[in-house]
Amino acid sequence: MFAHMRPTIKDIAERAGVGLGTVSRVLNDNPRVSEMTRAKVMGAVRDLNYVPNLAARGLSMGKTQSIAVIAPFFTRSVFVERLHGIEETTSASGYDVVIYNVDAVEKRDRYFRTVPDPRRVDGVIVISLPPTATDVARFQRSSVPVVFVDVGNPLCQPFDRIVINDVEGGRMATQHLIDLGHRRIGYIGDVPQAGFNFTAGEDRFAGYREALAGSGIEIRPEYHLDGRFGREVARELAHRMLGLPERPTAIFASNDTQALGVLEAARDLGLDVPGDLSVVGYDDIEMTDFLGLTTVRQLLFESGRRSVDALLRRIEEPEREPLCDSLPVELIVRRTTAPPR
Amino acid sequence: MFAHMRPTIKDIAERAGVGLGTVSRVLNDNPRVSEMTRAKVMGAVRDLNYVPNLAARGLSMGKTQSIAVIAPFFTRSVFVERLHGIEETTSASGYDVVIYNVDAVEKRDRYFRTVPDPRRVDGVIVISLPPTATDVARFQRSSVPVVFVDVGNPLCQPFDRIVINDVEGGRMATQHLIDLGHRRIGYIGDVPQAGFNFTAGEDRFAGYREALAGSGIEIRPEYHLDGRFGREVARELAHRMLGLPERPTAIFASNDTQALGVLEAARDLGLDVPGDLSVVGYDDIEMTDFLGLTTVRQLLFESGRRSVDALLRRIEEPEREPLCDSLPVELIVRRTTAPPR
DNA sequence: ACATGTTGTGGAAGCGTTTCCATGGGGTAG
DNA sequence: CTACCCCATGGAAACGCTTCCACAACATGT
Numbered sequence: 001m002f003a004h005m006r007p008t009i010k011d012i013a014e015r016a017g018v019g020l021g022t023v024s025r026v027l028n029d030n031p032r033v034s035e036m037t038r039a040k041v042m043g044a045v046r047d048l049n050y051v052p053n054l055a056a057r058g059l060s061m062g063k064t065q066s067i068a069v070i071a072p073f074f075t076r077s078v079f080v081e082r083l084h085g086i087e088e089t090t091s092a093s094g095y096d097v098v099i100y101n102v103d104a105v106e107k108r109d110r111y112f113r114t115v116p117d118p119r120r121v122d123g124v125i126v127i128s129l130p131p132t133a134t135d136v137a138r139f140q141r142s143s144v145p146v147v148f149v150d151v152g153n154p155l156c157q158p159f160d161r162i163v164i165n166d167v168e169g170g171r172m173a174t175q176h177l178i179d180l181g182h183r184r185i186g187y188i189g190d191v192p193q194a195g196f197n198f199t200a201g202e203d204r205f206a207g208y209r210e211a212l213a214g215s216g217i218e219i220r221p222e223y224h225l226d227g228r229f230g231r232e233v234a235r236e237l238a239h240r241m242l243g244l245p246e247r248p249t250a251i252f253a254s255n256d257t258q259a260l261g262v263l264e265a266a267r268d269l270g271l272d273v274p275g276d277l278s279v280v281g282y283d284d285i286e287m288t289d290f291l292g293l294t295t296v297r298q299l300l301f302e303s304g305r306r307s308v309d310a311l312l313r314r315i316e317e318p319e320r321e322p323l324c325d326s327l328p329v330e331l332i333v334r335r336t337t338a339p340p341r
Numbered sequence: 342m343f344a345h346m347r348p349t350i351k352d353i354a355e356r357a358g359v360g361l362g363t364v365s366r367v368l369n370d371n372p373r374v375s376e377m378t379r380a381k382v383m384g385a386v387r388d389l390n391y392v393p394n395l396a397a398r399g400l401s402m403g404k405t406q407s408i409a410v411i412a413p414f415f416t417r418s419v420f421v422e423r424l425h426g427i428e429e430t431t432s433a434s435g436y437d438v439v440i441y442n443v444d445a446v447e448k449r450d451r452y453f454r455t456v457p458d459p460r461r462v463d464g465v466i467v468i469s470l471p472p473t474a475t476d477v478a479r480f481q482r483s484s485v486p487v488v489f490v491d492v493g494n495p496l497c498q499p500f501d502r503i504v505i506n507d508v509e510g511g512r513m514a515t516q517h518l519i520d521l522g523h524r525r526i527g528y529i530g531d532v533p534q535a536g537f538n539f540t541a542g543e544d545r546f547a548g549y550r551e552a553l554a555g556s557g558i559e560i561r562p563e564y565h566l567d568g569r570f571g572r573e574v575a576r577e578l579a580h581r582m583l584g585l586p587e588r589p590t591a592i593f594a595s596n597d598t599q600a601l602g603v604l605e606a607a608r609d610l611g612l613d614v615p616g617d618l619s620v621v622g623y624d625d626i627e628m629t630d631f632l633g634l635t636t637v638r639q640l641l642f643e644s645g646r647r648s649v650d651a652l653l654r655r656i657e658e659p660e661r662e663p664l665c666d667s668l669p670v671e672l673i674v675r676r677t678t679a680p681p682r
Numbered sequence: 683a684c685a686t687g688t689t690g691t692g693g694a695a696g697c698g699t700t701t702c703c704a705t706g707g708g709g710t711a712g
Numbered sequence: 713c714t715a716c717c718c719c720a721t722g723g724a725a726a727c728g729c730t731t732c733c734a735c736a737a738c739a740t741g742t
Contacts, residue, residue: 006458006459008728008729009728013692018691018692019693020693020694020728020730021691021694022690022692024730024731025690025691025730027729032689032690032691033690034689034691037690051455052728053728054461054729055399055400055405055460055727055728056396056400056460056697056728056729056730057728057729057730058396059394059400059696059697059727059728059730060696060731061729061730061731062697064396066439074424075421080416080421081416083415087415088444091441091442096441097439098407098437098438098439098440099438099440100432100437101425101428101429101432103429107432114392117347117392119347119397119697119698260631287601290605349697349699354722360723361698361699361700361723361724362701362702362722362723363720363721363722365700365701366720369700373721375719375721393699394697396697397699397700397727399699399727400697400699400727401698401701401726402701402727403727
């Protein structure tokens with residue numbers, strides 16, 4: 001028994017009594033094959049339990065049937081949900097998904113340099129990582145389709161991209177607090193991680209300022225604190241902000257995780273939410289529902305889905321105009337916001 | 342400019358004025374190359390910005406430099422954290438990770454059939470999905486190393502596996518409640534999803550029964566409810582259980598997500614936790630810390646890390662004895678458990 | 683009758699690597 | 713000085729597929 005020797009198209013060809021080219025044509029649904037021959041080949045395929053060698057096919061065709069996702073901190077809920085959308089759409093089209101997790105700037109640079117290679121993957125989805133001009137130039141040369149998700153950077157204009165209007169989201173969150181009657185509204189955001197240049201935070205902050213300015217509310221620098229992403233840090237920042245002589249009656253956190261930290265700080269200080277303090281988050285990750293956190297929902301899963309759609313479309317038709325798909329944001333009011341006392 | 346033509350080793354060879362074999366040897370750190378030639382080749386590599394073609398290498402060597410992870414519902418925290426361990430360890434060794442998410446039985450079967458193919462991946466990690474005897478036979482024939490994580494099934498004995506002692510974990514959680522003085526202890530678990538045969542739930546329940554039996558506490562069937570995984574369902578189950586004439590003073594939920602549902606139900610009913618009701622979860626996913634949920638910690642990240650270690654070791658030495666690595670569980674006492682009133 | 687398609691087919695060439703074998707030059711030991 | 717061996721090297725073969733070209737057989741139009 002040659003149980004260990006995987007059959008090749010040559011084996012199929014011999015068994016079916018046809019030539020190599022014919023087998024290949026059958027396997028690729030080329031119409032130039034007679035019904036009879038097709039049946040013989042398919043029979044042999046079944047008999048020998050043939051499975052094509054993807055490396056060989058890839059080498060010959062210059063296609064790999066796999067796409068890469070380059071994402072930072074892929075364990076954070078935001079990315080997990082986007083990934084979910086990507087995975088679901090991708091697996092439906094028979095492509096494999098290879099994940100490149102970026103947890104350091106060097107890794108991003110390495111992946112940006114080596115992954116977008118037509119001999120490695122058929123397409124790349126980049127999430128939340130703005131490229132430099134050099135990166136962009138390289139991507140364009142590489143001939144691999146690249147789609148950006150959540151990257152506002154104008155350098156990306158030559159590529160398909162799925163963007164989120166974070167300014168608007170920040171504005172909505174803040175406006176909601178203003179509408180409730182708040183005037184002393186704090187903002188807690190994540191400091192752009194060294195070298196990553198995430199833009200979401202800044203945009204949300206811009207929305208915050210816009211809303212305040214629109215209502216003629218003074219922007220007080222002591223009401224703005226940034227810290228490394230994470231609950232613990234946000235908790236400390238909130239402690240600090242809530243310890244101010246004239247403390248805010250509401251805090252908008254630039255993401256739900258930091259909003260949790262704010263809630264924790266409020267709990268520490270014995271402040272009632274929303275009685276003494278209103279809190280708004282951003283992203284609407286799964287557990288905000290449990291906590292009753294008022295937040296700004298962005299269509300995370302959908303953003304993943306659409307990025308794959310865009311990528312596959314471009315693989316089909318490389319020459320179309322780059323599309324820019326803007327996803328809506330929506331305010332979800334729950335139990336952590338109320339008029340100030 | 343031939344900007345679009347990726348250089349091959351042939352180009353390198355010409356530019357460096359050496360032969361193809363020599364280039365290949367340099368690239369593969371073969372010691373049989375003089376320092377001078379090596380330098381010339383490396384120079385050419387840099388000049389031409391050469392990147393090896395992985396498909397070609399894979400075809401030639403029968404290796405792909407990528408490993409597959411087959412996991413159910415990869416967006417659930419438990420899997421995300423295991424994946425994190427896998428990703429981190431894998432990327433450090435230069436392998437790619439391809440994710441196959443199983444959200445339906447058919448997908449599991451399809452992946453089990455097609456993924457473990459030596460021409461597709463160098464190794465496979467299967468998480469929480471017990472194989473059938475047929476699957477096992479196929480895996481063994483396929484010659485691709487397979488490592489199981491969180492699969493207790495005895496059929497997996499021929500393979501490396503990382504197991505978690507869920508019986509012990511369930512026992513510890515329950516014993517903790519008993520030690521606090523509880524006698525009426527409920528159990529809420531997830532019903533084995535049709536066809537998936539997850540075993541963790543049953544094991545944890547077995548531990549629960551053991552602990553009760555060990556303390557001579559009667560096992561009351563009305564204190565045992567199973568439902569589909571998820572917060573909402575668990576919340577309903579908890580409602581039902583807490584509506585019993587003689588309601589439990591403590592509930593052990595088979596996983597943290599369901600424990601959240603229990604907490605929600607307690608909140609709905611105005612029960613104080615831990616005053617009126619103690620709650621214990623399982624897994625110690627990230628947010629349990631925030632909620633102060635007492636739970637059983639299993640080393641999720643570590644399980645991922647070790648599965649990769651095991652896999653790479655087996656790729657190196659295919660003939661070693663299958664290892665069975667058992668990870669410890671640990672009770673983390675927080676704020677949701679206390680003696681009964 | 684012949685030129686002209688059309689259809690199905692076989693097989694060689696080529697994709698970019700690694701690996702194996704052959705070769706030549708230099709060193710070392712006799 | 714010879715015999716031997718080792719080291720560095722070049723290049724052919726092989727990996728399994730797709731694709732292109734050539735060709736045979738037959739149909740069609742004049």
